[in-house]
Amino acid sequence: MSEIAELQAHFAECLLLADADPVELFQGDAELAAKRFALYRGNLTANWERSLGNACPVLQQLVGKEFFRALAREYGRAKPPREGDLNRFGAQFAEFLDDFTPIADYPYLPDMARLEWALHCAHYAPDARALDSTELARMGIADLDRLHLKPRAPFILLQSRWAIADLWQAHQADGPGWPDQLERTSCCIVCRPRWRAQLLCLSVGEFQALRMLDQGMTLGAALEAADAAESEFDAAAALPRWLQAGLFAAAG
Known part of the structure; x- marks a missing residue:
């Protein structure tokens, strides 16, 4: 792997890990770089939340906005998008929920995600x-x-x-x-x-x-x-x- 590829891979890894320290990636003012990186990471997770919320509005109502935000972040870190089109971001969401123990008391949620993802995909058919x-x-x-x-x-x-x-x-x-x-x-x-x-x-x-x-x-x-x-x-x-x-x- 080339040096630039390694740098990009490390940058992406730091984005996905909430407690990762990316300071060594940047030159100059370390504190300023950390703040800017935090903004970048925040924008990324906000995009995940909006994309998933647009696709699964009923599921969002069922679990509440705060829990849904956390759920979107957990999903994004476990199944990071592999393409630029965030309309495809929720393709593995139902399967992720199948094994997500915090919702074990609500076993109908994965199938609700499947239903809403089907409606989402139907819009673009x-x-x-x-x-x-x-x-x-x-x-x-x-x-x-x-x-x-x-x-x-x-x-x-x-x-x-x-x-x-x-x-x-x-x-x-x-x-x-x-x-x-x-x-x-x-x-x-x-x-x-x-x-x-x-x-x-x-x-x-x-x-x-x-x-x-x-x-x-x-x-x-x-x-x-x-x-x-x-x-x-x-x-x-x-x-x-x-x-x-x-x-x-x-x-x-």
Whole structure:
């Protein structure tokens, strides 16, 4: 490693370690250099906090601003960003929370982070024309069972043992109240019918059908799987709902 590379590596290491002393990196007034370095380090962690807070506003509300600030700093030091785009900073946040013992009493937080990261990523997904009911109606009824519906990005299926979808909705403007029971299976999909990412709650049957379609199965096979997973699954109601949510890409 060259001398300049070693210097840069040491500089980065000092940034990530709160108690590191970077004085030997600088020439001149050591006290002034330390103050300037502290400002630089403070700006770095503030950027982490803002970036993560923008991606995970509900999680920030759940743990409180002060704890969230500390959490962002711990995450940034454990998983420092490897690219300049801070919109990607939270990509490993949920996995980090899985093993973060200070939140062990709140085991639903990692899945909340997964949900919010999916919504964040959905905002930046490329746009594509969605399949609508008119286009689907042009296909013969006999062909529907053999049809392969192509998922339209963003198409992010989430399943949790916790009621994360209800909990997320409870923190939205004019949303419902706090869920009565947190330890309840939650199935949902993050999509973007138009310009804004949305969270669509799913029944167990819907989740199973959409997972099968995402794996390349035919519509007929997916609906059979949904019927097996949920005795009251209603395909006649589910399919229009999926089309309205823009879940599938138009042909061509």
